Amino acid sequence: MIGFLFAAAFILIVLRAFFRPIRYTVRVDDVLFEQYIQPLGPEPFVFDGTDSQQRRLPFTFKKLSGTAKKIPFLGKIEVCAATVTREESLLLLESQQAPANITKYPIQKTVLVPSVEAEFDKRSNKWPAQPSIFSPGLSVSITKPEDLPEKKRALPVDGLYAGDEKYALTLTSYAVCTVYIEKFAPVIREWCEQTFTCAESPKTSFAAAVGDIMVARGIEDVLIKNPDGLKKVFSTTLPVLQNNDITIGNLEGVVTDSSRAATKTYTFKFKKAVLPFLQKAGFTYLMQANNHCYDFGEAGFKDTLSALAECNIPTSGAGLNAKEAAQFYHTQVKGQNFAIISCGAFPVERSGFNGKTTATATETRAGILWAGETLLEGIARQKADGNFVIVNVHGGEEYRFFPAKEQRALYESFCDAGADVVFGSHPHVLQPIERYNGSLIVYSLGNFLFNGMNEMPGATDSEIVRLGIYGGKILYTEIYPAKLGTNGVALKPY
Incomplete structure (x- = not known):
């Protein structure tokens, strides 16, 4: 009898170690989860090509801050396939290189502008049309375009204006996807591309x-x-x-x-x-x-x-x-x-x-x-x-x-x-x-x-x-x- 129990226990241990089902999850920043995941309901999906056919995802989403639940003895093992975090960076300071398993998806762009006193009443042939933000003697402040005071005027940055493609004072918010299990990389990135979109900034x-x-x-x-x-x-x-x-x-x-x-x-x-x-x-x-x-x-x-x-x-x-x-x-x-x-x-x-x-x-x-x-x-x-x-x-x-x-x-x-x-x-x-x-x-x-x-x-x-x-x-x-x-x-x- 004891031998039988030992044998059964050994079989259970083997089954638990090698044959337990796996639940793959993608851990998402809490704010992004509430904004992008929660509205989708319990079964997020991706669209296939141009035929608009829905395809269920091979993983589920959880908040990044969530704690793991106690797993039953033979319950599914939870494995994190990827994480999606938030990041903000200024184009002026951005690095162009990132590891192969990390992809950034812009979700919001905020333009900032340097501004100076307009002083229209002092215009003359010495009044520079496009002074550099580094011009000596200028008192420069940084604001959002909508907050530009009435008596100020914005300046270009390195000859570029708000909304230009490489305008340096563009603060971009990203959803940063880091993939840990390579076999899921294509579908995770496909879903991210469909989910995390960014409205075009106005042009000047x-x-x-x-x-x-x-x-x-x-x-x-x-x-x-x-x-x-x-x-x-x-x-x-x-x-x-x-x-x-x-x-x-x-x-x-x-x-x-x-x-x-x-x-x-x-x-x-x-x-x-x-x-x-x-x-x-x-x-x-x-x-x-x-x-x-x-x-x-x-x-x-x-x-x-x-x-x-x-x-x-x-x-x-x-x-x-x-x-x-x-x-x-x-x-x-x-x-x-x-x-x-x-x-x-x-x-x-x-x-x-x-x-x-x-x-x-x-x-x-x-x-x-x-x-x-x-x-x-x-x-x-x-x-x-x-x-x-x-x-x-x-x-x-x-x-x-x-x-x-x-x-x-x-x-x-x-x-x-x-x-x-x-x-x-x-x-x-x-x-x-x-x-x-x-x-x-x-x-x-x-x-x-x-x-x-x-x-x-x-x-x-x-x-x-x-x-x-x-x-x-x-x-x-x-x-x-x-x-x-x-x-x-x-x-x-x-």
């Missing part, structure tokens, strides 16, 4: 604007007839103009062959052949809502609209009737929706030309959109639809370096209605750049291409204002001071 889109573009007085001949005309005219501004998703300019004049000029002090017209050169320079939108849009009457205005359409150059705030003139131009760039409108708000000229009564579009007359309730209501609708709203306004007083009270109130009303940025033109000289309740107002961009201004104080000072928009917010504000010369424009040296 760029919109830039310049002031008055008047290509008569010899400039268009240089562009059209000179083989190197583009570089001669735009010089060092070209890399800035061409490096945007949207580049806006105010076309100060009409594109027409008409000779029936209006009774005005100055009238400007250009050849249609000049438009492709403006496109090559980087301009993607040309404003027509200005005090020279009717220099050759309604016929010349219509000719301009036709020429712009033929060259696929967008404009808005100008149309064959009032309804058309009130339409915004829409475009989407890197996932960001833009709504752009232009309007007139300039005073009556000394010659007696009154844009509000003469050039404003009506039900039966082609013309421009004039600043008023129709525009404010349109801005509000576009903002409510989730667009980044740009308003170009031709207003203010000529050769005045600071906006009048009425000009400020008007431009602020655009922002109150929902405009994210207001770009001003018409004064022919630069005026301040200011933040207003989260929006940006550039009261006057001055001239950009405009021969014959050498005798007018401040009229040859210019700038390119370049905005980096991230997550619907102006993150980067770069100002490139420029100077008008004979038949062209160039960046000022820093």
Whole structure:
């Protein structure tokens, strides 16, 4: 009897040692377990290929912090096939090498940006558009884009902007899978790839604007007839103009062959052949809502609209009737929706030309959109639809370096209605750049291409204002001071 008991005990010990069933588990970080595993229910699965067929996994999941239960004498042996832990690391500090059994799956990306005081009121040719975060004398702070204070502007990092692929200040959260049993590696990694996904970070889109573009007085001949005309005219501004998703300019004049000029002090017209050169320079939108849009009457205005359409150059705030003139131009760039409108708000000229009564579009007359309730209501609708709203306004007083009270109130009303940025033109000289309740107002961009201004104080000072928009917010504000010369424009040296 005793021998039988010994034999039975020996058999049980052998069975327990060599033939006990095994339960394979994957131990998962507690937070990840609650977020990704618990919602799946008791039987997690993977999909096979593209046929959406579910396949049960050969293991179960347990929390990393869980304690092992007491196993019955002949119960299943629990073996950890893999662990999934959490890790956060900054791209700047990440190592590119990892053991073969460890795979990282990004689950969340948080972008950080260095920022400095904007100091728009101190802009000059010494104000660097893109200072290094290591520039001496700069007080740099690090924030999330959504937390950027209103009076600060973000800086690029090694020439890269928030959302760029190798942007160094990207804090990434990973699910880190470490596989201990190689035979399960394929299915574990397949499951991880299906489970741990990461939403794409927003990209930074760029919109830039310049002031008055008047290509008569010899400039268009240089562009059209000179083989190197583009570089001669735009010089060092070209890399800035061409490096945007949207580049806006105010076309100060009409594109027409008409000779029936209006009774005005100055009238400007250009050849249609000049438009492709403006496109090559980087301009993607040309404003027509200005005090020279009717220099050759309604016929010349219509000719301009036709020429712009033929060259696929967008404009808005100008149309064959009032309804058309009130339409915004829409475009989407890197996932960001833009709504752009232009309007007139300039005073009556000394010659007696009154844009509000003469050039404003009506039900039966082609013309421009004039600043008023129709525009404010349109801005509000576009903002409510989730667009980044740009308003170009031709207003203010000529050769005045600071906006009048009425000009400020008007431009602020655009922002109150929902405009994210207001770009001003018409004064022919630069005026301040200011933040207003989260929006940006550039009261006057001055001239950009405009021969014959050498005798007018401040009229040859210019700038390119370049905005980096991230997550619907102006993150980067770069100002490139420029100077008008004979038949062209160039960046000022820093």
